[in-house]
Amino acid sequence: MKAAVIVFPGSNCDRDLAEGFRQEGFDVSMVWHKDTSLPQGMDVIGIPGGFSFGDYLRCGAIAAQSPICRAVVDYAHKGGHVLGFCNGFQVLCETGLLPGVLMRNAGLKFVCRQQVLRVETADSPFTNAYSKGDEVTVPIAHHDGNFSADADLVARLRGEDRVAFSYVGNPNGSTGDIAGILSENRRVLGMMPHPERACEPAHGGTDGQGVFKSLAGILALA
């Protein structure tokens, strides 16, 4: 199994993300933002957390227009698996691969703490190792994680079972307590929390491993 992790200037969770993949047996390639194509034969692309391009203009906006992101969008349109955590989620929204916008936290403060999430669906390549309704604890660390969507979009996401995770105790004002969502074909996941920072006991918990285990499970079957 092969994974690529995209690295932008200002990414700071790229190596944690790579480690999360490696723990489940993936070979990981780190791919620089100026590259124009992805390595051949990738099973999943990861967009890491951090502060790509210093969060200038809008979080994720400049990264979303980088050469490699055009390749990532093509890859997703062809049915490839893509996940983005934190800044990665912001980038995916800015590319249009996921709907909605991440706005400034309602409390205006950077929030950095352990957060309880509820698994809203186990029917996805990223959540099948969990059960619907499971409560898991993973870190959050963001200033602009307030998922904003109009009532129509929220109804569509819920109706199509595309809310992957929700917050138990909303930390940032996100509409409908939504913490992470899936694309229409369920092969793109974006979420503000950091599963890659909850992958070994030294992290303080291993609840995040399920995302990587889920992927490894379906790819092993493929």
Added chain:
Amino acid sequence: MKARVHIMLKNGVLDPQGEAIRHALGTLGFSGVNGVRQGKVIELELADGTTEATVKEMCEKLLANTVIESYTIEMS
């Protein structure tokens, strides 16, 4: 030639930064500030002959997130 692009959150989109500014003004004793909206201004220095349509394309593709933001363009 220059273009100046004003970007604002659309009406109805909650602006927590604007709200914080409103509270701070109240704290300073300025009463009667009923609302504050914060936006941004981007000035572009452009090659002669650049059209407003091109600047509009820049706004749509990068400068504004049209899901939540509106923009106006001043060419000069």
